[in-house]
Amino acid sequence: MTATDLLVQQAINGLSLGAMYALLALGFTLVYGILELINFSHFNIFMVGSFVALMALEAMGVVGQQTVMSGFPLVGVLFVAFLATTMFTGTLGVLIYRFLLRPLRGVKGPAAMITTIGVSYILFNIVLLTIGADAKNFPNPLPPIQWAIGGAVLRLREVLIWVIALLLMGGLTYFVQYTRLGKAMRATAQDPEAARMMGVEVDRVIMTAFFLGSALAGAGGMIFGLYYNFTSFIVGFNAGLRAFTAAVLGGIGNVPGAMLGGVIIGLIEAVSGQMIATGWTDVIIFSILVLVLVFRPSGLLGRVAPNKS
Amino acid sequence: MVSLAAARLARPFMALPFARRKQIGVGLLTLFILLFPVLHDNDADIDSMANASAYATLALGLNIVVGFAGLLDLGYAAFFAIGAYYYGIFTAFQVMPPWTSFWDPLAFVGLVEKINQGGPDLVHFTLSFWIALPTAAVVAAFFGVLFGAPTLRLRGDYLAIVTLGFGEIVPIVARNMDKVTNGAAGLNGVQAPRLFGTSFGVSATPYYYVGMAMVALLIFVSIRLRDSRIGRAWMSIREDEVAASAMGVNVMRFKLLAFAIGAAFAGMTGVFFVAKLQTATPEMFGFPVSTMILVMVVLGGMGSVWGVVLGAAILQLLQSWFLQDLTQWIHALGELTGIGALGRVDLVESIELIFGIILVVMMLFRREGLIPATRKTAALSLDAQHAVVRRGGFTGLEALGTQDRETGNALDVRGVIVRFGGLTALNKVDITVPAGGVVAVIGPNGSGKSTLFNVITGLTPADGGSIKFHGRELIGLAPHDILKVGVARTFQNIRLFPNLTVLENVLVGQHARLRTGPFGAVLRLAWVRAEEARARDWALNIIALFGNRLTPRANQMVSALSYANRRRVEIARALASQPKILLLDEPTAGMNPAETLELAEQIKSLNNLGLTILLIEHKLDVVTRLADTVIVLDHGDKITEGRPEEVRRNEEVLRAYLGRAAGEAANAA
Structure with missing residues (x-):
């Protein structure tokens, strides 16, 4: 491979990672935009999502690397697994909000954030205790189709990941911009009190944000499995920290910002893994987080969060 | 019968004042801790108590950061790791540079020794545990300042995630720098402490006493800090950062101080812990450890010194005693009832799950922790609640001493501009407050009155102009420095x-x-x-x-x-x-007419004492009663200035308050 080929290959890898981080970052951003809360449970909702997708696929007989499908059966199986995953994680997010976070609304200080850390820890350990510490093989039902771009290789799974991510992000953008509930959501993000007085059911808006954010995290978890062909109880932490960095980089609370940030972080991860050393990738990503927060806390596209004086 | 006897014994005890009861309690606890290894000669139990002491010191350190100063640090274990590796590297057989004469003086004071493993002579560091303890505190505090300086300006929630990242990076660095730290395998052969020529070896008892002494010391330090100017400054930052800076607290410096002291506690504990285990691996300092310390603090009560020690003790006992017993009981129950699932439950392995549950349950049902930091105060008697409106201003002002009467202008605001994006909140405003005078600022909502106060007190930066206080430029000074030169304020929406x-x-x-x-x-x-x-x-x-x-x-x-x-x-x-000048932002808002009058007269009596006053007020009777001069702001412009009765008749003022038609009506009349 020439240097250019390497760069193209890393761009392909980076875009795939970026698509996954973007989906995860959207969940952080939706919730932060309304509640000004860093939802640490998001880290492991993503991880749970990857396991739900795994179980859904295995339940449909798609196991390990042997089952290869194509055409409508493939699309059907993936779609069912996708639905199961997003519905499960979305509902999980809503339940977490409804029973553990809503009682803390209006409580000042770090109580809500500490709760999300606790929830994240609970999810993490439930999976660890019930499924075990070993990495699990994630099915790969995609036919081994690939295209050569110079010396680089573009596989079907990458194209699939991009298509899923683009559809989801397009759908979310449409929802936020043009639907009634989406408008209510943006209004609540600007000023929850004013929105409430104008008749917005703030609680319903928040639940929607939790549902959508968690569903997208679940989708991200499924993509993780399809991309890496494994999953483990531990994958939520790194992906979560990167996705949060992506959300901050794009401007927290800002929906297009989260997508842009996700793609940038994915590319940085791919390129730094190639050019420096994978052992230091976390340090690099994290340094970006600190630098952005210190020098440009509003991110690339601007921060959107409730105006509290 | 037993309970009756206990109650009879308890009655005289409960009759003692709280402080006395506390003294007795602490005395009994100390006695128990001193005698425990003698009475209970079980090395495993003494060892787990020694571990509990290490957790307690960590919890005490995190309590300063989270509980006192309100900074949620999710990577606290990083400082624990720094202390641990500091001692580990300087005693283990890992970093061994070749021996030169440079090392001779250090060998003389016992910090290094010459060793030979075949080949050239090498240097083996032999840092004494007793020197390492205090110096690790300094080293960790240094890193606390280093990490804190760029990040402590961040909002609280961002700080949490940044510290989480730091907490991750330190073990990664330890893993990657394998020449110094031996990477993932960890340092081996860390030296045990020696005292009077004898090594602590592997017996738990000496560690137990050292650990308990550290807990006692750090409890003492925590309480002394809490009940001082330092502790009050931290808590004021925790409660309201803006108000704290406006009241003279250098917020950044005190946050750094909290971070540094918290880090110092962790650094010392790192030395103790590694000396006890005689190894250090990156895994010992990851996110789970930071979380565990946080759980201790949350369980015991954020900001509660005794609470966090209790929290640490409970979690340690839970891990080493209760959960094992409880697991066996559940297994027995499983056999008895024939439910196989119960036989597979292992609560010791589920400890982190239990941590998560503790965090969630405490936040939902008992946010103040097991031992709340603040005690409830008794209700007031009817007599104590009774207050009558008092006329004639403050009495007893002589207790405050007399102010030097100054002459000239106290405050000189010249051409001050403040912009928020496209909006000009203050447009070249000039205001003069003579020393010893009372000046009132009035104007409709959104006219820039509070912005004026914010720019004078340094909370909002100015985009131009100058603010001189007794000849000294205030623009560019931090809020706490502005308070120091004698400018104090209150807030419109009360920030206590x-x-x-x-x-x-x-x-x-x-x-x-x-x-x-x-x-x-x-x-x-x-x-x-x-x-x-x-x-x-x-x-x-x-x-x-x-x-x-x-x-x-x-x-x-x-x-x-x-x-x-x-x-x-x-x-x-x-x-x-x-203060030399008092800035009051709507001081009588929310008071009834009688209370308003009372406060107005009190403000007047302060002024009679020589205090200069700048006042924002909507109630015109208060303004008329108090002010020598009234300044009217509208949309960021000063529209007029004059004596109260003049201003009341000014048509521009009427227009600003009541609209154009009213102004014209006044004109026609």
Whole structure:
């Protein structure tokens, strides 16, 4: 491979990672935009999502690397697994909000954030205790189709990941911009009190944000499995920290910002893994987080969060 | 019968005052801890108590950061790791440079020794445990400042995630720098401490005593800091950063101080822990450890010194004793009932799950922790609650001493501009406040009155112009420095420190006038005691100015006060800073006419004492009664200035307040 080929290959890898981080970052951003809360449970909702997708696929007989499908059966199986995953994680997010976070609304200080850390820890350990510490093989039902771009290789799974991510992000953008509930959501993000007085059911808006954010995290978890062909109880932490960095980089609370940030972080991860050393990738990503927060806390596209004086 | 006897014994004990009971309790606890290894000669149990002591010191350190200063640090284990590796590297057989004559003097004082493993002579570091303990505190504190300096400016929630990242990076660095740290395999052969020529070896008892001594020391340090100027400054930051800076607290410096002291505790603990285990691996310091310490603090009670020690003890006992027993009981129950699932339950392995549940349950049902940091105060008697409106201003002002009457202009605001994006909040505003005068600023909502106060007190940066206070430029000074030169303020939407008492709130006002630093606070030397006593007297005198309104409530939380009393506390807090000028932002808002009159006369009496006053007020009768000069702002412009009765007739003022038609009507008339 020439240097250019390497760069193209890393761009392909980076875009795939970026698509996954973007989906995860959207969940952080939706919730932060309304509640000004860093939802640490998001880290492991993503991880749970990857396991739900795994179980859904295995339940449909798609196991390990042997089952290869194509055409409508493939699309059907993936779609069912996708639905199961997003519905499960979305509902999980809503339940977490409804029973553990809503009682803390209006409580000042770090109580809500500490709760999300606790929830994240609970999810993490439930999976660890019930499924075990070993990495699990994630099915790969995609036919081994690939295209050569110079010396680089573009596989079907990458194209699939991009298509899923683009559809989801397009759908979310449409929802936020043009639907009634989406408008209510943006209004609540600007000023929850004013929105409430104008008749917005703030609680319903928040639940929607939790549902959508968690569903997208679940989708991200499924993509993780399809991309890496494994999953483990531990994958939520790194992906979560990167996705949060992506959300901050794009401007927290800002929906297009989260997508842009996700793609940038994915590319940085791919390129730094190639050019420096994978052992230091976390340090690099994290340094970006600190630098952005210190020098440009509003991110690339601007921060959107409730105006509290 | 037993309970009856216990009750009979308990009755005289409960009759003792709380402080006395506490002394007895601490005495008994100390005795128990000293005798425990003698009475209970079980190495495993003593060992787990020694581990508990290490957790307790970590919890005490995190409590300073999270509980006192309100900074949620999710990567606290990083400092634990730094202390651990510091001691580990300088005693293990890992870093061994070749021997040269440079090392001779260090060998003489016992910091290194010459060894030979075949080949050239090498240097083996032999840092003494007793030197490592205090120096690790310094090293970790240095890293605390290093990590804190760029990040402590961030909002609280961002700080949490940044510290989480730091907590991740430190073990990664330890893993990757394998030449120094031996990477993932970890350091081996870390030396055990030696005392009077004998090594601690592997027996748990000496570690137990060292650990307990550290806990005792750090409890002492924590309590001394908490009950001092330093602790009050931290808690004021936790409660309201903006108000703290406006009351003279250098927010950044005190956050860094909290971070550094918290880190120092962790660094010392790192030395102790590694000396005890005689190994250090990156896995010992990851996110789970930071979380565990946080769980201890949350369980015991954020900000509660005894609480976090209890939290640490409970979690350690849970891990080493209760959960094992409980698991066996569940297994027995499983066999008895024939439910196989019960036989597979292992609570010891589920400890992290239990941590998560503790965090969630505590936040939902008992946020203040097992031992709350603040004790509930008794309700006031009817007599103490009774307050009558008093006329004629403050009495007893002589207790505050007399102010030097100054001449000339106290405050000179010239051409000040403030913009928020496209909006010009203040447009080249000029204001002069003569020393000893009362100037009132009026204007419709959104006219820039509060922005004017914010720019004078340094909370909002100016985009142009100059603000001179007795000839000294204020623009560019930090809020706490502006308070120091004698400008104190209150806020329109009351910014007190809700979870501090009335007295503590007023004492924070004294912050800039006191000198006690962290060492002074811990050692509590004679001058520190005298200073604190003076500060208390001064604060109580000021509270006493408001008579029955505040004095009976001096030890109540501000959050329990009525709206009008909170306004009074805010004024008392500002007065406590011994200001030359007092900026009052709608001081009588929310008060009934009688209370308004009372406060207006009190403000007048302060002015008679020589205090200059700049006032924002909507109630025109208050303005007329108090002000020599009235300034009218509208949409960021000063539209007029004059004596109260002149301003009341000014048509531009009428237009600004009542609209164009009203202005024209006045004109026609």
